[in-house]
Amino acid sequence: MYEFTAPFQTPSGSPIRELFRYLSEPGMISFAGGYPASDLFDVEGLASAQERAYQASSRCLQYGPTDGLPELKNELLALMGRRGVLCAPEQLLVTTGSQQGLDLLLRILVAPGDVVMTEQPAYPATLQAMKLQQASIVTVPVDGDGLDVGKLASLLASGVVGRPKLLYTVPTFANPTGATLTRERRIELLKLAVKYRFLVVEDDPYGDLRFKGDTIPSILALTNEVEGSRDWVVHFASLSKIVAPGLRVGWTIAPVEIARRCVIAKQTVDLCSSPWTQATAAEYLADGALERHLPRITAMYRRKCDALCSELRSQLGDAVKFHQPEGGMFVWTRAEEIDASQLLMRAIENKVMFVPGKAFFADKLDPSALRLSFAAPNVEEIVEGVKRLKRAYDELLAAGISAV
Missing domain, CATH: 3.90.1150.10 (Aspartate Aminotransferase, domain 1)
Structure with missing residues (x-):
């Protein structure tokens, strides 16, 4: 019908x-x-942040910039700096959860039939988004140390899959495996991205939830160690798992030409993420509550x-x-x-x-x-x-x- x-x-x-x-x-x-534990939400801290944010009520209730409120972007840039990443404001886009960041990236980069790669097993919403974009999905296995970069290298060298547009990975405490990609594998992955010219899409919603072992820098932070690799990394992050999913605050860090096109794509999706929750998140971060x-x-x-x-x-x-x-x-x-x-x-x-x-x-x-x-x-x-x-x-x- x-x-x-x-x-x-x-x-x-x-x-x-x-x-x-x-x-x-x-x-x-x-x-x-x-789902994060509801009883661990910082209810008082968020209520206080929202009260402070709402003192500028018209700002909370009005449309905001598509790329995000400046005060939130400043706090996110500072947060990323503490995580070992320096970037310019025009490289950062606030999204309605990090899942929107993936959707926007696929919209601007992937045409039907284009090859995209993902670790397997992988987050189901990622697979769903790739299928809806009509991408040709090629999988790379994982083990206890995350993505098997050696098998990826062999696959790329064989030429069987052609040049992929991107590779998606959750390198730290992966969903679903819980595995963490080693520092050595992260470096090798960056070298492969430069050599074969594909984007490494790093989804990092869980990185702050480490309760054992030593912190490993994000793939984005390690681009300082591989010449030319910063141009081949897109990084997604979110407050959903570490503050509250109801805020729907995520962000994308990407090369300027990618970020600019994602902003244009977002204009057709929701114009802007909620200024009210963005302002609340900005106050929460500025206070050091996180x-x-x-x-x-x-x-x-x-x-x-x-x-x-x-x-x-x-x-x-x-x-x-x-x-x-x-x-x-x-x-x-x-x-x-x-x-x-x-x-x-x-x-x-x-x-x-x-x-x-x-x-x-x-x-x-x-x-x-x-x-x-x-x-x-x-x-x-x-x-x-x-x-x-x-x-x-x-x-x-x-x-x-x-x-x-």
Whole structure:
């Protein structure tokens, strides 16, 4: 009846958001969504920041510049400076969450059929955005140290895929694997980007959530060590995981010619991100509230991550394999003998949820993989949730339903 464009003729929604209908069930424990813990929101600090911001009420209620309020951009530039990155204001664009930054970048760079690369497994919304842009997606595997840069180098050298427009990665506490790309691999990735002339798209929403180990500079910060590489990096960041997703404040740092075109693309999308929440975020950052509050978040996430990993070992033992992350929000798990989608159905019956791994693959699915997020539930819920997961696992084995 309706003549939809090709990408929307048979679209598929987010496999994670499709699980949200189960959240309202009484007693449900969720390891599914990548939600930060609501009880860790700095409610008082944000309320105070909003009160100060609203003293300039007309500024909060009026349209703002497409590239972001100057006061917020100044605070974000200062924040990036503390992260080892110096950039000019015209290189930074405020977005409505970092996901909008990816959407804008794909709009200005990727035509139907263009080759784009992504680590695999990868964030499902990234795969969804690439598919809707009708890109040709080429995947690169990951291991416990993040993107396998050696395999990427071999793939590029073979010439099989042609020249990719970009490569997307979450190098620090990746979603979904929790893995962190080593410093050495980051340097090699930058060298490959310069050699083969493709953009490294670095998505960094979790970098501040480190609770163990030593900090590794972002890929963008390491461009100082590889000549010519700054021209080949686009960096996304966000306040969603470290302050509150309801602010919808993200930002893109890119070469000027890319940033300028993203601003024009954003004009057709939403004109500007909400000045009210931008002003609130600017006041919050200017007050130093983020630096004061982050230790509370990371300390609690450490407790939660330790509890989840301890319970997985205690309850499921050798039945599951996983890498314990040093930060972030996720534990990537494989249950060798089980189809995770079948396990999910049993788990929901036992009032516990997770995301089956197939949601994170563009190809070569791993049916035994599942993502567990420890951020939102409290420690007691994590302990009980793993017990319920073990019960679901045992029921599935007893029913003779195997994976693979």
